[in-house]
Amino acid sequence: MPADLAVIGLGHLGLPLVQAAVAAGIDTVGYDTDPRPCAELRAGRTPVEGSLTASEIRRMLSGGFRPTTSAAELGRVRTAVICAPTPLGPDRTVGLTALGDAARALAARLRPHTTVLLESAVPPGTTENFLRPLLEEGSGLVAGRDFHLACSPSRLDPGNRTHTYASTPKVIGGLTSACTESAAAFYGRLTDKVVRARGPREAEMTKVLETNFRHVNIALVNEMAVACHDLGIDLWDVIRCAETKPFGFQPFRPGPGVGGHGVPVDPGCLPYSSRTPGHPLRMVSLAQEINDRMPSYVIQRCATLLNEHGKSVRGARVLLLGVTYKPDSADQEAAPAREIATRLMDMGAQIGYHDPHVLDWRVRELPVPRADSLYEAAAAADLTVLLQQHRTYDLQGLAVKAQLLLDTRGATPAGAAHRL
Known part of the structure; x- marks a missing residue:
C-alpha cells in the first residue's frame, strides 16, 4: 500500500520524525536495512536507547506507521527523508557508509517528482557532491529537474519538553528554489516555522x-x-x-x-x-x-x-x-x-x-x-x-x-x- 512518506533510518533521528509525521496524519513507512529495529518496533518496543517510549511506539503503529526492511516500499512515496547515522571515525572524519547505502536503496526505486530530503548531520557539500550523484546514477533521473533534493539537518534535543519537533524551526536548503519550496511544503505540516537557506x-x-x-x-x-x-x-x-x-x-x-x-x-x-x-x-x-x-x-x-x-x-x-x-x-x-x-x-x-x-x-x-x-x-x-x-x-x-x-x-x- 503506497504511503506519503518514507523515513530511511529508524534510529535517533528517524524515529522522532516518524512520530511527528504520524501525529500530523501523514501515512508513513519506515525503512531500515537492519532487521533488528523493524522487529523491535513491530513488537512495540523502541530500538534506540533514550528514544521513544513503548506507549509512544504503540501509538505510532496504531496511527498507521509501518516499519519495513523491504526497499520496494521506497518507490511508492511522495517524500523520502534520509536519517542515516553519520558517526565520526578514528580520524575525526564523518562516516558516510550508512548514508551511501540509504541513497543507493532509494535511487534504485526513485520515481519522478519525489522529494528527497537529508536530515543526517554531514559536512557542507555532502548533499551536492555525495548524495546527489548516487541518486542520479542509480535512478537515471536528474536532481532539480526530475526530482526535488534538499537538506534539512535535524535539530533534535531528546527529552526536551519545551522545544519539541513542532516548535523548533526547520532550516531547509534546496538544490533549486523549487526544491526548497517542495521541502518547505512538507515540513510546514510538521513544524510551526520553516527557515529557507540559500x-x-x-x-x-x-x-x-x-x-x-x-x-x-x-x-x-x-x-x-x-x-x-x-x-x-x-x-x-x-x-x-x-x-x-x-x-x-x-x-x-x-x-x-x-x-x-x-x-x-x-x-x-x-x-x-x-x-x-x-x-x-x-x-x-x-x-x-x-x-x-x-x-x-x-x-x-x-x-x-x-x-x-x-x-x-x-x-x-x-x-x-x-x-x-x-x-x-x-x-x-x-x-x-x-x-x-x-x-x-x-x-x-x-x-x-x-x-x-x-x-x-x-x-x-x-x-x-x-x-x-x-x-x-x-x-x-x-x-x-x-x-x-x-x-x-x-x-x-x-x-x-x-x-x-x-x-x-x-x-x-x-x-x-x-x-x-
Missing part, C-alpha cells in the same frame, strides 16, 4: 555552526573550571553572576566530558576527494582536545580527593551516578562515564554505578554492579562521583549520606560536595 551547503553549514558553537563554549567553560579550581575560585558562583548580564553572554556549564549524537565537524576534513580549501578550524580542534581531556581531569580529582582522605584509588570503592550523556534520558551515546569507569578500573578501583534510566551497564563487555539502594551504596562507597544530574536524585540527601562526593555538574547545594 542552498544545501548553507543548510549543512548551519548544523556545523550550531554544533561547534556548543562544543567551543563547553571547552571554554571546562578550561575555566580547571583554572578556577587551581585558584580556589567558585566557578559556579562566577557563572551565576555572569548570566545576569542581559547581553553578550550565554551560560554554559562544565562537566566530565562531552557526549551525545551532535558531533563537532571541521569542514576542512571532508570524507571525499573535493575537500574544502583553506585552513582547518583551529578553534574546533582545540575545543575537541580540551573536552577530550575532561575524563582524565575527573580521574585526577578522584585520586586527589581519595588521597586527601587517606585512601588510594587502588582498592577504593567508587560509585558512579548517572551514566547517560544527558539528564533524564537513557541515551548513553558518547557519554564520558564509560571512559571514566575504564580508567578507574585500570587503577585498581572497585566500580559500581546507579542510574534510574539504565538497568544494565557494561564496561569492556563486563557488567558493572548496579546499586539497588542509592543511599546505602553512597554510604558504603569511599567516593561517589555525580556524572549526570537526573531529576530523581535528591542531591542534598545524597551529600549527607555519601562519605565523599565529587559533583562534576555543580548540581549539589553550595558547600555540600566537592565540585569539579
Whole structure:
C-alpha cells in the first residue's frame, strides 16, 4: 500500500520524525536495512536507547506507521527523508557508509517528482557532491529537474519538553528554489516555522555552526573550571553572576566530558576527494582536545580527593551516578562515564554505578554492579562521583549520606560536595 512518506533510518533521528509525521496524519513507512529495529518496533518496543517510549511506539503503529526492511516500499512515496547515522571515525572524519547505502536503496526505486530530503548531520557539500550523484546514477533521473533534493539537518534535543519537533524551526536548503519550496511544503505540516537557506551547503553549514558553537563554549567553560579550581575560585558562583548580564553572554556549564549524537565537524576534513580549501578550524580542534581531556581531569580529582582522605584509588570503592550523556534520558551515546569507569578500573578501583534510566551497564563487555539502594551504596562507597544530574536524585540527601562526593555538574547545594 503506497504511503506519503518514507523515513530511511529508524534510529535517533528517524524515529522522532516518524512520530511527528504520524501525529500530523501523514501515512508513513519506515525503512531500515537492519532487521533488528523493524522487529523491535513491530513488537512495540523502541530500538534506540533514550528514544521513544513503548506507549509512544504503540501509538505510532496504531496511527498507521509501518516499519519495513523491504526497499520496494521506497518507490511508492511522495517524500523520502534520509536519517542515516553519520558517526565520526578514528580520524575525526564523518562516516558516510550508512548514508551511501540509504541513497543507493532509494535511487534504485526513485520515481519522478519525489522529494528527497537529508536530515543526517554531514559536512557542507555532502548533499551536492555525495548524495546527489548516487541518486542520479542509480535512478537515471536528474536532481532539480526530475526530482526535488534538499537538506534539512535535524535539530533534535531528546527529552526536551519545551522545544519539541513542532516548535523548533526547520532550516531547509534546496538544490533549486523549487526544491526548497517542495521541502518547505512538507515540513510546514510538521513544524510551526520553516527557515529557507540559500542552498544545501548553507543548510549543512548551519548544523556545523550550531554544533561547534556548543562544543567551543563547553571547552571554554571546562578550561575555566580547571583554572578556577587551581585558584580556589567558585566557578559556579562566577557563572551565576555572569548570566545576569542581559547581553553578550550565554551560560554554559562544565562537566566530565562531552557526549551525545551532535558531533563537532571541521569542514576542512571532508570524507571525499573535493575537500574544502583553506585552513582547518583551529578553534574546533582545540575545543575537541580540551573536552577530550575532561575524563582524565575527573580521574585526577578522584585520586586527589581519595588521597586527601587517606585512601588510594587502588582498592577504593567508587560509585558512579548517572551514566547517560544527558539528564533524564537513557541515551548513553558518547557519554564520558564509560571512559571514566575504564580508567578507574585500570587503577585498581572497585566500580559500581546507579542510574534510574539504565538497568544494565557494561564496561569492556563486563557488567558493572548496579546499586539497588542509592543511599546505602553512597554510604558504603569511599567516593561517589555525580556524572549526570537526573531529576530523581535528591542531591542534598545524597551529600549527607555519601562519605565523599565529587559533583562534576555543580548540581549539589553550595558547600555540600566537592565540585569539579
